[in-house]
Amino acid sequence: MAYLPYTDSGEYQKEIAEQYKKRIGSFDAGEVVESLHKLGFTKIKAEDLQTTTAGNMNATYLTPDLVIKINKRGDMPYFYANKVASDKLGGKMPVVEVLAYDYFDKTGFEVLVMKKALGQSLLDTIFDLPQEDVIVIFKQVLEVIKALLNIKFDNFGWLNLQTEAYPTYGDFINSELEKNLVKIKEQNLFSEQDIQKVKQYLLKNLDVFQDETSVFIHTDTHMGNFLHVGNKLTALIDFDWSIKAPKFRVLAKLLSFLYDPQQFIEGSNYFEKYKGKNFMFLMPTLKAELKELFDDKLLLKKLNLHFVSEGLMWIAEGWSDNWSKEMMKTILKNELPETEEGLKQTYCGKILNV
DSSP, rough: OOOOOOSHHHHHHHHHHHHHHSSSSSOOHHHHHHHHTTTTTOOGGGOOOEOOOSSSSEEEEEOOOEEHHHHHOOOOOOSSHHHHHHHBBBBTTBBBEEHHHHHHHSSSSEEEEEEOOEEEHHHTTTTSSHHHOOOOOOOOOOOOHHHHHHESSSBBBEEEEEEBEEEEEEHHHHHHHHHHHHHHHTTSSSOHHHHHHEEEEEEEEHGGGTTTTTEESSSOOSSGEEETTEEEEEEEOTTOOOOEOOHHHHHHHHHHHHHHHGGGGGTTTTTTHHTTTTOOGGHHHHHHHHHHHHOOHHHHHHHHHHHHHHHHHHHHTTTTTTHHHHHHHHHHHHHHSSHHHHHHHHHHHHHOOO
8 A cells, every 4th residue: 555654553464464464375285285186286284284364365375386365255266367477478578477277267266376476575584685686687677567567458457357358458447437336435534525536537538548558567577576585586476466557557566665675564564574665776777678658748647547546445454544535635735736746746746857
């Protein structure tokens, strides 16, 4: 979630930690093993499984050789995009290697089985590595991202939801807006006037997304999803929430990773270690490697609209009433500019002008 003053508080960190406990699925080891056996991994035993808290709403298990994600909700696929990434780039780029995927067919769950990549997460090592090594690793991450940007689609929307496709990115944003506003209104935290003000700002600016090309976007590019050995990237992981979207969209999380990395480890034991830190020394590398995106004269406007749209999504998810109130206040005060100068004062404007 985007940085707000309330996120620094111990109260908020406790809230998020409790939310994670509620939202992570719980499975008996026997259920996991049985599912793996049905998918052909017959040598796995219950004692081989190690539970990890990776992921926010889905259980993740490790063996010496495998990473297993399992989900019991049948409302939609949550892991399918990992298979798409593996199918498209496996063997060509350091990405997840999917060995099996099942969606309530052979097993009674959604199950993703991946080969365990070598190395450590940059989450654990970034403060110990020389900046030169971090830059080298980041360049390799961007090479993977550039390969993803070359994967094109003829529609827009979540990669996991193959049945929901939109002809334009504006249509997708509008659809997400309507879904999120239904949830937000049910929360009774905000006035109808404020809700309508934000809605109208988004709707009147959606034309900036005309004539965009749809490509593969990894929407969670941060230190926790970069695995490495030394200064060599071994895998970009966690494609769960990947999206078919315009190229600019990849910058949303990359800029947040550089500017405010603490938002990616809220509610965890890592928070104090990352609190107040940034990796803006990587900005010259980002601008050089993705120059085409930074040359877009409408980039800041697009990023601003995404920030507002995603802010509404997080409010709709209902993780914290206090955070939601602060986010809505921030959107209304800072994120609905009517002038170019006002646009420079938005969250994304400040990052680009650092």
